[in-house]
Amino acid sequence: MPSRRSFLLTAGLAAAALSSRPSLFAGTEAVPPPLSEFGYGDVDLAPGLAQTQFEQTQSVLLGLNDDSLLKPWRIRAGLPAPGPDMGGWYDELALVKTEGGGHGFAPAHCFGQWISALSRGYAVNGDPRTRAKLQTLLDLYSPAISGKFYTNFRFPAYDYDKMVIGLIDAHQFANSPQAFSLLDRTTDAAQPHLPPTALDRDDVQRRWRASVGDNTADDYTWDESYTMPENLYLAWQRGAGERYHQMAPRYLLDRTWFDPLSENKNVLDGHHAYSFCNSLSSAMQAYITDGSQKHLRAASNAFDMILTTQSFATGGWGPNESFSAPGSGKMYASLTGTHSSFETPCGSYSHFKLTRYLLRATANGRYGDSMERVLYNTVLGAKRLEPDGHAFYYSDYNFSGSKFYHPDRWPCCSGTLPQVAADYRILTYFRDPAGIYVNLYLPSTLKWTATDGAQLSLTQSGDYPIGGRIAMTLRSSRPSDFAMRLRIPAWASDSGSAAVIRVNGAPVSAPVTTGFATLRRRWKDGDRIDLELPMPMRLEAIDTEHPETIALMRGPLVLFAITEQTPKMTRQQLLAATPVNGRPAWQAETASGSLTLLPFTSITDERYATYLTVS
Numbered sequence: 001m002p003s004r005r006s007f008l009l010t011a012g013l014a015a016a017a018l019s020s021r022p023s024l025f026a027g028t029e030a031v032p033p034p035l036s037e038f039g040y041g042d043v044d045l046a047p048g049l050a051q052t053q054f055e056q057t058q059s060v061l062l063g064l065n066d067d068s069l070l071k072p073w074r075i076r077a078g079l080p081a082p083g084p085d086m087g088g089w090y091d092e093l094a095l096v097k098t099e100g101g102g103h104g105f106a107p108a109h110c111f112g113q114w115i116s117a118l119s120r121g122y123a124v125n126g127d128p129r130t131r132a133k134l135q136t137l138l139d140l141y142s143p144a145i146s147g148k149f150y151t152n153f154r155f156p157a158y159d160y161d162k163m164v165i166g167l168i169d170a171h172q173f174a175n176s177p178q179a180f181s182l183l184d185r186t187t188d189a190a191q192p193h194l195p196p197t198a199l200d201r202d203d204v205q206r207r208w209r210a211s212v213g214d215n216t217a218d219d220y221t222w223d224e225s226y227t228m229p230e231n232l233y234l235a236w237q238r239g240a241g242e243r244y245h246q247m248a249p250r251y252l253l254d255r256t257w258f259d260p261l262s263e264n265k266n267v268l269d270g271h272h273a274y275s276f277c278n279s280l281s282s283a284m285q286a287y288i289t290d291g292s293q294k295h296l297r298a299a300s301n302a303f304d305m306i307l308t309t310q311s312f313a314t315g316g317w318g319p320n321e322s323f324s325a326p327g328s329g330k331m332y333a334s335l336t337g338t339h340s341s342f343e344t345p346c347g348s349y350s351h352f353k354l355t356r357y358l359l360r361a362t363a364n365g366r367y368g369d370s371m372e373r374v375l376y377n378t379v380l381g382a383k384r385l386e387p388d389g390h391a392f393y394y395s396d397y398n399f400s401g402s403k404f405y406h407p408d409r410w411p412c413c414s415g416t417l418p419q420v421a422a423d424y425r426i427l428t429y430f431r432d433p434a435g436i437y438v439n440l441y442l443p444s445t446l447k448w449t450a451t452d453g454a455q456l457s458l459t460q461s462g463d464y465p466i467g468g469r470i471a472m473t474l475r476s477s478r479p480s481d482f483a484m485r486l487r488i489p490a491w492a493s494d495s496g497s498a499a500v501i502r503v504n505g506a507p508v509s510a511p512v513t514t515g516f517a518t519l520r521r522r523w524k525d526g527d528r529i530d531l532e533l534p535m536p537m538r539l540e541a542i543d544t545e546h547p548e549t550i551a552l553m554r555g556p557l558v559l560f561a562i563t564e565q566t567p568k569m570t571r572q573q574l575l576a577a578t579p580v581n582g583r584p585a586w587q588a589e590t591a592s593g594s595l596t597l598l599p600f601t602s603i604t605d606e607r608y609a610t611y612l613t614v615s
Helices: 005-021 049-062 066-077 111-125 128-144 156-174 180-191 203-211 229-237 242-251 254-262 274-288 293-310 332-336 344-360 365-375 411-430 571-575
Strands: 043-045 096-098 101-103 429-432 435-438 443-448 455-462 471-477 480-487 499-501 516-521 528-532 537-541 549-554 557-562 586-590 594-597
Touching: 043 411, 049 128, 049 411, 066 111, 066 128, 066 242, 111 128, 111 156, 111 411, 128 156, 128 180, 156 180, 156 229, 180 242, 180 594, 229 242, 229 274, 242 274, 254 274, 254 293, 274 293, 293 344, 293 365, 344 365, 344 411, 344 429, 365 411, 365 557, 411 443, 411 471, 435 455, 480 528, 499 516, 549 571, 571 586
Parallel strands: 435 480
Antiparallel strands: 043 443, 096 101, 429 435, 443 455, 455 471, 471 528, 480 516, 499 528, 537 549, 549 557, 557 594, 586 594
């Protein structure tokens, strides 16, 4: 497992390279982000929902059959392909089409994501079984690398992009010695089958397919070349070679996407929600790597558009996997028109990456607020990934909602959920030369070395987000001067009651700037910080045209109504909901009787409503 020292050395060399390299973008300069990430192994999650999800998804991946995983690669390469089929989207066979994709829809699509998730998992726990599994899979993958895999293939850019992140993660986090050579061979195999530039999901892609003699069916125009730059930039940053730095800008979807977004023109309508949100991380890497202010503006503006015009109270977005025009009423219509409200593991993965990049670039807590809302109200409450490929895909915000599995086995969300579960650690804390930022209030322990050489750890506990109490205990090898910044959510600041911070039992005044309260002092071993956030009940409407259709919020949580019938109630009755003793539950008294309300993480098989209509 890479040491903290070697990781920092690699990061320092990358930063030096960035600062000395001429920019590929006119009028820009490389500007390293002000906040740095901690490593996966620097944070231990306490027992709880996040750690359980990590352990469970890693267990599923460790149990997958090696020959089954390699079967699509081997078949397309013309090699013997023993072992049972995986089923669902994953297999290489004549497509049995269904509304959700079908058997054989995207052969081997999440192989690279699972390599990535296992590599991140190894960086977390150093489990030798994980590294052995990775080594075996990469050894088996090597002889199956072939341009035949990508020939007349439905999603060449999509699969290649996943292999890039898998292989560079295997190199970075699992010290895989052959990962970069495998990446070069994979790129050699895939590149002749990739478009020369980024192509949107439209007839432009169809015409390109026709020009190279490929299939031009509708689903062959859904490939996602516009998401590739992020991982290509990362490949160059991590030392894979200059070719990846040269490739990345070619796949930035500028003319129809980033250019208008940078001018604050809302062009989201009709775009595939997950993949185009995912493409915003490519814009952020264009900024991080080459200093492109245009792409920073595009990503920042697009985030604001998603937040204000596309998002449900849960933080999820994109009903039926599509962005819509502001004011079109489609968000409201989705409450009765679909049960496919938010593509949850994939959407949360892209949302977390975007907000992580923006938080690093701006040190603004509003991005942590958004990250937190998506965490607690969507992916942390996802049904578990099953070893047979049943995977949670959509969160359901219909007036009559439920949790359900995707009808096809191994859909795309089975690839992103294990990555998301590993990434909770790198979302929770950040640092700059002056100190650390506590971004998420997850029970956990962070270990790090201060700039003065002190060895420190910070342990979080408390009842958040069910309650508003967070406790932090510091251990230090010696007294150390640094800043501790605690995110104060906007809903807490707007509640009319101030957050209360105590250090060693004594209240302290801490200025709040861009969403973070700053504590600067000489910290000593055993120091304790207590943060108490007000947890107001409040209502959020689905849109301005339907102010009577509301979700009940408490702190960062949506409280979902457990009901099969639409109850009659007033705003006052809903806001007066009281906690149920011994349970993470609330109860409201309505004209229809008592109504139970639960956070998403506590819902199992109950019917529920995200939004209610009040009189």
